[in-house]
Every structure is written in structure tokens, then in C-alpha cells.
Amino acid sequence: MADRPPRLEGKVAIVTGAGSSGEGIGNGKAASILFAREGAKVLLVDFQEDRARETLDSIHEEGGVASTLQGDMTKIDDCERMAQTAMERYGRVDILDNNVGISQRGTVVEVSEEDWDKVMTVNLKTILLASKATIPHIIASGGGGAIVNIASIAGLRAHSSTPYTTSKAGVIGLTFSMAADHAADNIRVNVIAPGLVYTPMVAPRMNDDLRQLRTDAAPLKTEGTGWDVGYAALFLASDEARWITGICLPVDAGLTSVHPGTFTPMNQQTRY
């Protein structure tokens, strides 16, 4: 460690989607571990609490402070219970990291109305509800705060997954608007747009060929991990980013910096 205090010393963080949906390290799990490593007390919230417990085990192995909570972020009652639990267990709330998300492919012709509603609810409405429940507690804690939302580069461009793209574009717009609304409360709101990151969420749709295709499409010629997104979340959640609000930070190996037609393999991913 450098000769400096931990980067989140004294902070309390809520991470939604803190468990990984399968083997490996997802964005929420990585952020949770990094937050705890840097001194935050972390409430690990997941629909599947056993997944959050795996994250908790990793944090305990490093001597960090965290606890789990089962919660369905599509339900306002669960979100309010989440924020209250953080207050009861740790006495304050400073950080909310919104990771809950699912994939949904298809064109507007293909997608069912039910699937559309589901992805918009899980990817977008959960951020509304978790933030609605948590912001008053951040304000009451008296130290300002930071909300980090996880979108996707699919929210910046067409990505052969219209419902997902729409929900993630919504997350980006919601972030800008929340940033403007809550700056006066000294609550910063930023969004990360991961791309070409291999996490448990995308793993079921992947095989070695597709992973190689994505790696080749990445200007950096590497595959991202949950840690890459986690470190970005750590930076944005910390006071190091105290004058940063309303930004969208791509973590995508440079993919969105390239002329969209440069990497045709991306257009061939329609069926992965």
C-alpha cells in the first residue's frame, strides 16, 4: 500500500447485483471486493443471496467488512429495506453501485412485449427504485455521495440487441439527469459503459470462437474482466472523483473510439 489512507476510508457502500450470476467475477462482485479492500463497509445485495455470500467470502478472506442482503431491486419495498438495512448495520450510506442487469437480444419485430418489459424493468427501473430509496439516506448521512450506474457500450451504439441497447441508453440518460438533479445535494452520479468484457452474465452466450472474435475486435487485443469495470467504479465512487459528475466512461478497449465499421466481426455477432 502507498503511504496514504484507503481510498474509501469511512465510507459505506451499497452494491446491487453484488453476486456473480455464475462462475467467475462479474462487475458487481469485483467492485464489492475493491470497495472493501479500500476501506468501505459494503452491503452486498443480490436477488440470489447465496451469490452475494460468495462475494462476502472473498471479502472476508481479505479482512474486509461487508454483509449480505437478499433483495429484488424491481420492488420498491425491497429497495427501501436495503437502504434501511445499510443505515442500521453501518450507520450511514455514501455510495450506491447499481449493477443489476440482464441481456436481451432481438429486433423490435422479434422481441416479445413481455421480454421488453422485463429488460426495461431489470436494467433501468431497478436504478430508479434503488436510487429513489437510497438518496434520502445519503443526504441524511450528511457527507454527499456517489452513485455509479453500469450501462454498456450497447447503450451508445447498435449492438444486435435492441431491447438491451434501449435499456442501457436509458441508464445513460437517467445518469445525466440524476447528476443534474442531485448535484446540489453533493451527490455525484456517473455511468460506466463496459464493452467486450467477459463476465458471468455474458458467459452463457459465449464460446471460444466468439471470445476470440471479440478479442480481435478490441483495439487493445485483450478481453476485459469484471475487475476493469470494478476499478472504474472504485475511482468514480471515491473522493478522487469529487468534481466528476454526469459522465459516461467507456471501459471497452477503445472499441467506441473506432469508426463503427472498422471491425466487421462485431456485426457478425448477431446470433451469439
Added chain:
Amino acid sequence: MRLEGKVALISGGSRGMGAFEAELFVKEGAKVVVGDVREEEGRALVDKIGGDAVFVRLDVTSESDWAAAVNESVDRYGKLDILVNNAGVSARGSIEETTVAEWDRVMDINAKGVFLGTRQAIPEMRKAGGGSIINISSQLGLVGMSESSPQYQASKGAVRIFTKSAAVQYAAEGIRVNSVHPGPIVTPMTEARRSDAAVQEVMISRIPLGRYGESEDVAYGVLYLASDESSFVTGSELVIDGGWTAQ
């Protein structure tokens, strides 16, 4: 430490944001070459920092100065991993008021300086197996502001897209290139403007977080981009502006 074993070159490093970055980088384990035309301030800074920083005279419009600065990094510390293209000048005025000489002066320092520094640094970063270049653009490289000037805005816009060009060209070699876009920061460069209370009030009224930025607000963003924590981030625009452009 977040920059352990890294060697960095910071242009315009003798004061303001560059000086804060030099101190922060050394605290995080880096060795730093501070380049600037302000020799007295630059030498005082490296004396203050102590053993892990060295000053070189660097006029960013001079390619031979850049070559010497990169050589100093390699001779003194063995390599170059990080380049912060921080040097820049501000300018005000309308398009009609702006002379060609003034346009050229600002474009030379703010835009050509970044090109020259990048051109000199890339071969050494290639030898080091990768690197990170951070180009300091501005919020005014993203949006227009009537109180600024054509040459300042054009130069900072040039830095924005030059960054993406460099990012794409050198990504496969593990060299990352990102831009940083500060809003109004309390630095010597902005001192003249800030001394006008009416101007300051208008500026603050435009910033959602309600205050000017400080050098450290920018320096920590630069640190993130310089470190391996951002190893999957290239071509990005990191806006550090108190929420100004999000509105």
C-alpha cells in the same frame, strides 16, 4: 502503490495541474520527468519532491526539446511508461479579433505540442512493452463557449480527436491514449479570469457541483488513466467538470 516501477514524463509540469500530478505520481511509486519552459519553478518543484523527479527544459513546440526530454527519461530512469501532455495556454477573443499569428501560437502549443510529444514517446513505450498517454484537452474541446476563443477551442478539439486517432493506431501495441477534459480549474492559467468576481460568479452558476475545480480533482483522474487500473480503457474522454457538460 498504483504506479510502482513506472516512469512518467509530464509536460507543463512545473505548476498547476502538472505539478500536482508530478507529486502524486511520485507518492504512488513513479519516477517523474518534469518538463516545462518555466525552469525556476520546475527546478524548485523537483527539489521539493526529492529523489524521484528530475526537471528538463521543455518547449512543447520544439521536437528537439521533446527528444531530449524522452532521452532524459530513458537515461535517468531506464524507460518511459507514461506521458502526460499537460502543457497548454489559454486564449480569449472572437474569430474576427484573432490574428493568424495568435491562432498559430495557440495551435502550436496546445495541439502540435501533443503531436510532437506523442511522436517522440511512442518508440520508447513500444520498447517498454506498452504505455499510457494522457492528453489534457478541455471541456471547451467538447462544447462551444462564447467567452473562449476559436484558437483555444479548436486546439482542444484537436487534442480530443488526436487522442482517438493515436489510441486506435497504437492499441495493439498496448499503448493506451486517453483525453481528460477539465472544466474551469483553479490554476495559474485561469488566474486572470478568476480575479474578476463577476466572471467567477457566472462560471460557478454554470457548474452543478457549485465550485471551480482544483488541480487535484484533475490529477486523480490522470492517475487513474496512467495506472494499470485502467488497462482496458483507451480512446476515452474523461470529463472532470463538476457536471457542467452533463446538463
